[in-house]
Amino acid sequence: MRRSFLVLLPFFASAVSISAIAAAPPSFAATQAVPTADLVAHVDIPYRQFMLKNGLRVVVHTDRKAPIVAVSVWYHVGSKDEPKGKTGFAHLFEHLMFNGSENAPGDFFEPLKRIGATNLNGTTSFDRTNYFETVPTPALETALFLESDRMGHLLGAVTQQTLDNQRGVVQNEKRQGDNQPYGLVRYALFEGLFPEDHPYRHATIGSMADLDAASLDDVKNWFRAKYGPNNAVLVLAGDIDVETAKPLVEKYFGDIASGPTVPRIPAPVPTLAAPKSETLHDRVATTRIYRAWTVPGLADPDRVPLSVGAAVLGGLSSSRLDNILVRQEKIAVAVSAGTSPFESVGLFQISADVKPGVDPAFVSRRLDEIVAQYLKEGPTADEVQRVVTSQVAGEIAGLEAIGGFGGKAVALAQGALYFDDPGRYKKDLAAYAAVTPAAARAALAKWIGRPAYQLTVAPGERGAYEEAKKADEAKPAAPPVPDQPQAKPAPRKVTMPEVGKIPDFDFPDVERTKLSNGIGIIYARRAAVPMTRVQLSFDAGNAADPKDRLGTQSLMLALLDEGTKGRSSVEIAEAQERLGASIGASASMDRTSIGLSALTPNLAPSLDLLADIARNPAFAPAEVERLRGQQLARIAQEMAQPQGLALRALPPLLYGEAHPYGAPFTGTGDPAVVAKLTRDELIAFHRRWLRPDNLTILVVSDAPLADLVPLLERNFGDWAASGPRGTKDFAVATPAVTPRILLIDRPGSPQSLILGGALLPVKGRDELLPLLAANEVLGGDFLSRLNMDLRESKGWAYGASSSVSRVAETVPFIVSAPVQADRTGASIAAMVADIGEFVTSKGVTQAERDRTITGNVRELPGGFETASAVLSGMQNNMLYDRPDDYYDGLADRYRALGAADLDRAARAAFDPGRLIWVVVGDAKTVRPQLDALKLPVETVAAAKQGKE
Known part of the structure; x- marks a missing residue:
């Protein structure tokens, strides 16, 4: 299960027609953001749909931008449908359905790999199970054959050996999640919020004991009851139309018999009788405080104002909790707030990571005081508008994708599955655009004014862990009831088709130019959506971090958007939110980048902001101290995570500590160094490495290069380097190999x-x-x-x-x-x-x-x-x-x-x-x-x- 704490537009995850915005070239003279309502009004995902006699709903969206088609199959079955004692079955079956079917034996990844599938996976949530892949258009029939075979011809391929193997895989997936810091929180939250026997009380991954007890008969009967075509939605999006799709879908899915009608499980929104407080101990470096409430599900009109209210509280970079607890009072190193909407219920969750050395009880009280004051005041109109603009811009940035975890297929499938309306995303967008401060305040008062579940996760030893039985102990004491006698599966009338000829890929044409000061520009045009992506790419990276001052680059990068000579950190955050822009700094081993994703109509002011962040960081002493504390907390968290520990330890063993690549792959550095880094060291690193003679600007945009160059020239053309440029010494010898x-x-x-x-x-x-x-x-x-x-x-x-x-x-x-x-x-x-x-x-x-x-x-x-x-x-x-x-x-x-x-x-x-x-x-x-x-x-x- 993938859980998000900030889910603002759950159905608007994909491609569109933005005709009124994209019809004419953008005016780059503007310095103000395009109104969000104008963006929302023109978002459209055209679709047509039909239904087979067996009840399978099919939704088709045509997008000819590339010779690919997204195939997405959604079954209306998830972990909330599992009876007591059979938790984890929905997720276990997600795995089993990847392990071959009667007419496509073996792992499904093999034929999918062979046909060139991308963005392929399957996921399970409380409410649904989905399978998806994006394939070249000539391979569409093969994908339809595979999806139809596992829908209608699966059980003959499910053996005890397959079950035993995938049971072990799922249990290792559970261990992997549980082994992380805070990895047991998911169980505590749902058990603390939901009463016994509530469908949402147990985690989707299930329990070790229930997975151990799953028999072959159990899982086959589970499939027979839940996975019929009448309980599924098929979405095809991309280089396809309904006239082509209908005979193909009928050919491959039409012979599958309808399954039983799947009853919808009642799942009311529970309310705690009184506040409930618990403490967990875990191998964590930082105490984390949670507040959680159950709230309404996807269809409730309060869902949208609640998600907006949560974002104002702790989802924006300039949120109330960020500004007060992190920036002003400096008693927390990270905060968040957001909603997780499910079909029948939802979750409203707040968290705060306590700054080391600060009393968690004090932070807990301050958190409750801030929430109480916020419920009394509600958000401002500007805060609401920033939330909506940020979210809409983020969604438009993903409009190119036709499938995968997001994309057009997801938007259409969710609406069809939960609301019998593939176009539901439009109603949700309109609801976001219409949210008022009063509506958000009323929803917050109604739902967050109720008793909260309070959880504190503090450093310490975990309690006993629920482990799986050994293989020989996991078998049921009595033999399972055998399946009903059945004949050998009859061969299908259709066989797996051959893939047609696929034209070779044509990479977009790349253009190059230079600014007046010599900065190189590398550009490609992509016109599917009105978005521009800019990357300032510097020849630096983790390899540039001084060997005796590891962590300098990471702290410097963290400070770039925390204040410039003309803007405070809050002003920078608010400016991005108003523009719908996203600016972030990152580093690989070889390059240091500052990236911008912007709505093209808002590009001029967005580039102004990017240039200010890159060229004029203030490195204000108070901000240096605040971000130093956050980086030290981040290092401590790495040292509590298996992956963080391994990635810190391996590079020096391979390269030696003196080699440019001998630094931890995480890039966060040595805590003893970070604790003592001075502002002057950060300024010096910025001057040596983030400079125009070390920079290449890469751009992908729907706007032509000729329109972009004047903007880039205005913001970067007068940038002059100062002092010596940084160098990296790759001549340093690596240590002799000693396997150990x-x-x-x-x-x-x-x-x-x-x-x-x-x-x-x-x-x-x-x-x-x-x-x-x-x-x-x-x-x-x-x-x-x-x-x-x-x-x-x-x-x-x-x-x-x-x-x-x-x-x-x-x-x-x-x-x-x-x-x-x-x-x-x-x-x-x-x-x-x-x-x-x-x-x-x-x-x-x-x-x-x-x-x-x-x-x-x-x-x-x-x-x-x-x-x-x-x-x-x-x-x-x-x-x-x-x-x-x-x-x-x-x-x-x-x-x-x-x-x-x-x-x-x-x-x-x-x-x-x-x-x-x-x-x-x-x-x-x-x-x-x-x-x-x-x-x-x-x-x-x-x-x-x-x-x-």
Whole structure:
């Protein structure tokens, strides 16, 4: 289950026609934002729909911008439909439905990979289960065959072995979530808010005991009762029309019989009789305080004003809680507030991370005082408008996507499933545009004035963890009731179709120019939506962080939008919200970027703001101290997370502490250094690295380059460098390879995180296509050797992978697997064996080569569907010294690769005997397993990993 604390426009997640805005070129002379009502009024996702005789509703949206179609199937069944004792069934079945059907045996990712599917996945929530993929248009029939086969022809392929394997995978997914700091909060919240037997009381992931007890008969009967076509919606969005879609859908889905009518489970909104307060102890670095209430679900008219009111309180960058608790009083390092609307009920949640050294009880009282005052006053008109503008702009930014987790297909499917109205998103948009301060205040008073569930998560030892039974103990004591006798599944009248010819991908034309001071501009046009994305890309990155002052860059970047010479941090946040712009700074190992996503009609003032943030940071002493505290808290949180601990520990082991890449991959640095960094050091780093002679500006926009250059010239053309430019020394020698294991002791962990690394004899600027393709076979794809072994065969992990982590200079090879604690040593041994066989006796097969190469070629149109993906491709071409048309010839370069080419690349690079391992887990459980591997093992406490 994916949960969001700020869900403002749950149905408006995708593409549109914005005719009145996009019909004419934008006027860049404007300095004020376009009114939100004007944006909302022209949002439209045209669709047509029809229904098959078996009850399957089909919604079709035509968007010809690319030769791809999003296929999205939504079943109206989720965890709230599970009876007592069978929690986790909906999610378990989501997994089972990926493991082959009667006429498409084997893992569904195999044919989907082969046809070039992108944005493919499945998810389960309280209310629904969905499956989605975006495919090249000539592969649409194959996707429809696969979706129809698992809808109507699944059970003959569900075996006890499949059930046992996916049960183990799901239990490892549960361990992975539970193993995180605050990972048990989800259970406490719902159990604290909902009474016994309420459909929303239990988490979607389910309990270990119920998953252990699931029999083959149980899960088959669950499918028979819930997954009929009359309980589903199919959405097709993209290069398709209803005249084409109708005969295809009838051909593949028409023979599926209707299922039983699925009753809707009553789920009233409960109210606590009195405030309820609980405290959990967990391996966390910062005390977190929660307040939570149940609120109405999706259809209730109070949902929209409640979500707006929550955003004003703690969802905006300039929210009430941010301004008071974080900026002014400095007693919290992070705050949030938002709503999570479900079908029948919703959740209103507030959280505050207490600043270390501050009394949590005091913060708790202040939080309650602020909320009480807010309920009395309500939001202002300006606050409401900033929320709506920010959310609408964020949604428009995603309008290019036709499918995936968001996109047009999601908007249409949700409306159809929950409201019998695919166009429901329009009503929601109109409701947001119409929200008034009085309406938000009334909704808040009605629902948040009720007793709250109060939860405090404090540092300490966790209680006992609910573990799964061992495999031999998990079998039911008595044999399950056998299935009703059934004949061998009859073959379908249709077979899996062949994929038609797919044209090669055409990357957008790239143009280059320069500003008067020499700053390079790299530009591509994408006109699907009225959005402009700008990236200020500096040659810096984590590699530029001073080796004796690690954390300097991270603190400097965090301060950029916290005040300039002419604007305060609050004024910067409010300006972005009024414009619907989003500005953020980030760093990779090689580049430091400041990105802007803006509505093109609001581009002129948005660029003014971007330039002010990049060029004129104030580094005000008070802000330096506040952000220093936040960064120290962030480092402490990393040191409480398995992944954070591993990513901090591995790079110095591989590269050595003196190498530019020897810094923690997290980039946050050494807490001892961060605690003492001076304002002058931050100013000096900014002057050395974030400067015009170190900058390239990348732009993807619906506006032509000729219209953009004057704006960029006005904001950046007079920027002059001052003082010496920063340099990076990659001549520093890396340490001799000494294979060993660093065990970071994290007591009580139900899972171990394994990270293995080795430096490769290649650089990022080399042509790595054969090596990258070989790694996909080994560990870079769901169907890879490592994942299929540890997840699909052994069931020891939710996932296992390897990556050729491309940086500009010496490239690392990294293997990763979070595994159940009792299989830690065996998992390392299995990965070593898998890699060893891959580079010796069991190289790339022809089938693996064909699947990888054919899939990658066919994935290109879907992979570059959005402007942000195009921008990323342009950045990669620049970083790796590739021509601007690199992607245009990529399909032919892929096709030229044979299995032998992939083998040669892998055998020249991968050597399991050179891997250095970092394991984060419970030493008392894990250490004996690691000792058996006959490698040197060093055990350190997690608390000692702060200093790099």
